[in-house]
Amino acid sequence: MSRGRSAGTDLALRNVTKRYGAVSALTDVSLAVEAGELLTILGPSGSGKTTLLKVVAGFELPEAGIVMLGGSDVTERPPAARNIGMVFQNYALFPHMTVRENVAFPLEMRRVPRRLIEEKVARALALVELTGYEARLPTQLSGGQQQRVALARAIVFDPILLLLDEPFGALDRKLREQMQLEVRRLQRQLGLTTLFITHDQEEALVLSDRIAVMSHGRIEQIGAPDEIYERPANGFVADFVGESNVIAGRAAARKDGLVEIELEDGARICVAGDRIPDAGAEVRVLVRPERLELASDGAAINRVAGTVVETVYLGTSYKYRLRVPGGREWLVRRPVRAGEAPLAPGDSVAVGFAPGDAHLIAG
Amino acid sequence: MRRRRISAGRIALDLFVGLVFFFLVLPLLIVFPISFSSAPYLQFPPPGFSWQWYERYFGDPVWIDATILSLEVAAATTVLSLAVGVPLAFALTRVRFPGREAIEKLSATPIIVPTIIYSIAVYGLFAKLRLIGEWYGIAIAHTLHALPFVVIVVTAGLRRFDINQELAACGLGASRLQAVRRVTLPQIKPSLVTAAFLAFITSFDELVIAMFLAGSNMTLPKKMFDNIRMEIDPTIAAISALQIVFVSVLLVLAGRFGEDQRGIANAR
Numbered sequence: 001m002s003r004g005r006s007a008g009t010d011l012a013l014r015n016v017t018k019r020y021g022a023v024s025a026l027t028d029v030s031l032a033v034e035a036g037e038l039l040t041i042l043g044p045s046g047s048g049k050t051t052l053l054k055v056v057a058g059f060e061l062p063e064a065g066i067v068m069l070g071g072s073d074v075t076e077r078p079p080a081a082r083n084i085g086m087v088f089q090n091y092a093l094f095p096h097m098t099v100r101e102n103v104a105f106p107l108e109m110r111r112v113p114r115r116l117i118e119e120k121v122a123r124a125l126a127l128v129e130l131t132g133y134e135a136r137l138p139t140q141l142s143g144g145q146q147q148r149v150a151l152a153r154a155i156v157f158d159p160i161l162l163l164l165d166e167p168f169g170a171l172d173r174k175l176r177e178q179m180q181l182e183v184r185r186l187q188r189q190l191g192l193t194t195l196f197i198t199h200d201q202e203e204a205l206v207l208s209d210r211i212a213v214m215s216h217g218r219i220e221q222i223g224a225p226d227e228i229y230e231r232p233a234n235g236f237v238a239d240f241v242g243e244s245n246v247i248a249g250r251a252a253a254r255k256d257g258l259v260e261i262e263l264e265d266g267a268r269i270c271v272a273g274d275r276i277p278d279a280g281a282e283v284r285v286l287v288r289p290e291r292l293e294l295a296s297d298g299a300a301i302n303r304v305a306g307t308v309v310e311t312v313y314l315g316t317s318y319k320y321r322l323r324v325p326g327g328r329e330w331l332v333r334r335p336v337r338a339g340e341a342p343l344a345p346g347d348s349v350a351v352g353f354a355p356g357d358a359h360l361i362a363g
Numbered sequence: 364m365r366r367r368r369i370s371a372g373r374i375a376l377d378l379f380v381g382l383v384f385f386f387l388v389l390p391l392l393i394v395f396p397i398s399f400s401s402a403p404y405l406q407f408p409p410p411g412f413s414w415q416w417y418e419r420y421f422g423d424p425v426w427i428d429a430t431i432l433s434l435e436v437a438a439a440t441t442v443l444s445l446a447v448g449v450p451l452a453f454a455l456t457r458v459r460f461p462g463r464e465a466i467e468k469l470s471a472t473p474i475i476v477p478t479i480i481y482s483i484a485v486y487g488l489f490a491k492l493r494l495i496g497e498w499y500g501i502a503i504a505h506t507l508h509a510l511p512f513v514v515i516v517v518t519a520g521l522r523r524f525d526i527n528q529e530l531a532a533c534g535l536g537a538s539r540l541q542a543v544r545r546v547t548l549p550q551i552k553p554s555l556v557t558a559a560f561l562a563f564i565t566s567f568d569e570l571v572i573a574m575f576l577a578g579s580n581m582t583l584p585k586k587m588f589d590n591i592r593m594e595i596d597p598t599i600a601a602i603s604a605l606q607i608v609f610v611s612v613l614l615v616l617a618g619r620f621g622e623d624q625r626g627i628a629n630a631r
Contacts, residue, residue, distance in 0.1 A: 057534055079533045092531035096549045105545070109536035153535065163534075 009068070010035045010193040011056065011161050016065030018051050018217075025051040026062065027217045033161070036191040038184070042204040043214035044240065052214070053165055053197050058082050070160040080109070085154030086163040090170065091146050093138040099125070099149050100134035106157045124156040127186060144175045151183065155192065162187070162194040168203060180206055201241045205229065213237045229288075231359055238286045238361055245292070245330045246361075247285040251277040258355050261285060265326040269302040273360040284361050289319065289333040291357035294349050303352035306330065308343045318342050322351060391607065398600035405597060416601035426586060426602070432498055433567055433583035439502035440509055440566035441559050447506065448513030448558065453543075455514070456521040470514045473507055478571045481508070486575040496578025504572050509562035516561065520554025521547075556621030560613060567610075 011033040018026040025048045033039045043049045054060040056067060058079035066075045074082050085106075093102055103124055107117045125131050128148035138146055147167060154162055164183070168176045184207055187194050198204055204211050205225045212222040213236070221233040232238035238246060247269070249261040258270045261283060269285065277283050306322035309329065313336075320332045320343055332351060336342075343349060393407055398416055400409030420426050454460075455467050473481065485504045486495070494500030524547060532542035548555070570584040577585055583602070590599050 059530060059534075079530070080536050080538055082534075083536075084534065086531065086534045088527055088531055090525075090527065092525070092527045094528065094532075094546055094550075105532070105537075106535035109532075109541060157536070 008035050008071070009033065010070055011195060012068040013052075013056070014066050014068070016052075016055060016062045016067065018048075018055060018060060018062045024217050026055065029065070029217070029219055031212055031219060031222060033193055033195055035193050037209045038187055038194040038196060038207060040196045040198060040204040040208040040211045041214055042198060042201060042211050042241070044199055047214040048217035049197050049199075049214050050165075051217075053163060053195075056161075056195060057084055057086060057163060083157070083159050084161045084163050085157065085159035087147075087150045087154050087165065087167045089166045091138075091150040091167075093146055093149055093153075095138050097137075098134065099130065099136050099138070099141070102138065102149055103153045103156050106153060110157060112157075120156050124152040127155070127190075128152045128182075143171050144179060147171065147179055148182075151186070155186070155190065160193065162192045164194065164196045166198050166200075168198075168200075176203075183207070205241070213240060215240070232286065232361060234361055235284060243289050243331055243333075245287045245289065247287070247328075249283060249285065251279055251281045251283050253279065259283075259360065263326065267304070267325065269358075270355045271358040271360055272355040277360070286359045286361050287330075287353050287357060289331040290317075292330065292332045292351050292353050294332065294334065294343075294351055301352060301354060302358075303350050305348065305350050308345050308347045308349065310345060311342055313342070322349070324351070394600050394603050394607070397597050398604040400597045400600070403596060405595060405600070416597040417605075419598050420601050420605070425581065426598070429581040429583045429586040432580060436498055436502045436505060436582060437563045437567040439499065440505040441562045443502060443506040444509040444513045444562040445555070445559060448510050448562075449517055449555070452514050452517035452521055455518055467514075467518075471511045474511045478508070482572045482575040485572065489576060495576055496580055498580065501573055501576045501582065502566070504576055505566040505569060508569065508572060509565040512561040512565060513558040516558040517551065517554050520551035524551055553621040556617050560617040563613070564610065
């Protein structure tokens with residue numbers, strides 16, 4: 001089933017624009033998915049990710065731009081002629097066909113010889129560990145099993161691209177995590193070039209080689225998961241991916257490779273930055289809740305006094321909502337440790353962060 | 364106290380259901396015995412048993428010809444109304460075009476317009492086209508008469524159908540036609556079978572249009588009507604009994620073949 005493809009770009013969008021009446025669903029979107037890569041399109045509903053999927057699959061024709069698949073321009077090709085394996089949100093298994101018939105369907109449509117069909121179906125079902133379920137109807141399967149059938153049906157004909165449209169939404173948490181790992185294993189094992197559509201940032205971080213964050217029909221940032229999380233390109237990405245504390249201020253001075261930033265209330269903080277803004281420029285600083293330290297944790301440079309407003313127990317950690325000077329609220333996340341009493345609402349604490357734990361984001 | 368009230372309600376419900384059932388079945392309890400009557404006229408209870416009215420029906424070529432004509436017309440009506448109605452239902456549910464609403468409303472007019480008015484209009488037209496007395500003339504008129512049932516039932520089936528199923532089939536390599544044939548039609552089969560059954564019965568049981576268009580030919584309802592007017596003998600009861608059995612068999616078959624594939628509802 002593995003195609004043993006040489007490295008290269010399997011899917012490329014160039015300056016794709018799609019409008020619905022006056023509403024622009026995709027604006028000048030360009031991206032490339034390399035062979036064997038799993039790229040995630042991450043965005044809230046209405047961000048254009050579903051439109052992007054439809055354009056790639058061939059269900060929608062873009063007004064401008066081209067879609068390249070496996071080296072050829074497929075912009076105007078119908079879905080059936082694109083050789084894309086797709087797993088729909090609700091799986092879209094054919095309820096009147098057995099598991100075997102469902103998986104054989106794309107092969108029959110391609111007029112694959114009957115003997116070869118049997119062989120390929122058996123191999124695909126073995127890959128998703130559903131051997132022995134051939135004669136069942138989809139409704140006689142659990143949600144996870146249905147998902148595996150959908151996956152087998154999408155890969156059985158060796159597609160150029162695997163398209164996953166929010167495939168884990170209907171599963172409970174435990175099963176979802178299990179299926180995510182399974183999809184990841186299969187994808188790596190078979191070297192499947194995959195475009196994965198989701199609104200779930202956690203899922204995106206777990207599964208992806210790279211993530212493209214979308215909002216309002218535009219791609220805000222493309223990068224590896226850690227890059228997206230640690231060094232978001234703008235406020236939207238910082239806010240959408242993970243929890244964040246964003247502090248607004250004005251660049252004041254540079255010293256020792258650090259940028260000194262003056263906050264609205266006159267306090268000053270130090271942040272490490274590879275891009276050094278001009279003095280006086282408005283900047284925003286991102287600090288993730290788990291990077292904030294409580295004063296007892298050690299020497300923190302950028303120290304602020306705060307009051308606990310709310311304590312939330314999360315099992316592996318405590319999440320505190322703190323009120324800090326300037327009327328702002330910060331989120332702090334601390335691991336649960338034996339013998340360490342959690343802070344209670346009303347407690348006064350000092351919080352701070354090392355300059356390297358903060359990230360400057362563009363104004 | 365509470366338990367008592369529930370059981371009282373239960374008894375009332377059972378009684379009501381029993382009454383309705385009795386009311387529906389009562390005609391059968393009269394018709395079937397009379398069809399085996401030994402008396403030469405309609406009399407209840409019948410004085411004795413005989414097969415003579417069944418023998419008369421099967422022995423009389425006029426009755427048999429009328430039956431065959433009705434079956435032919437009903438079969439043609441079923442095929443024609445599905446051939447026109449199913450594509451129309453697809454267009455009404457899938458395609459946006461100016462006047463779609465109007466066409467959807469218009470497709471129900473054969474139900475709204477009194478049959479007698481429709482019959483006179485069709486008679487006027489068919490007289491000019493020299494279609495009076497032709498079996499296919501009746502079939503064409505019946506097709507229009509049955510079309511609303513087909514369109515309403517199939518449209519409802521298509522509206523319930525998940526369009527993503529068809530998109531998935533296309534994405535997996537099927538042409539639109541293949542997707543409709545392999546994925547859509549099998550899933551709306553209950554609607555198609557119901558539509559076919561309704562179209563068949565609409566034609567098979569239809570009297571007024573047939574009276575105008577059949578000319579000297581006799582469809583079964585027309586012959587039955589003539590029989591009642593002219594001679595009133597229990598032959599009519601025998602035919603009714605046969606018709607009831609025939610339609611019941613059709614209903615059972617429709618139920619069997621139109622059975623919802625396990626879980627079409629669940630799969631969504």
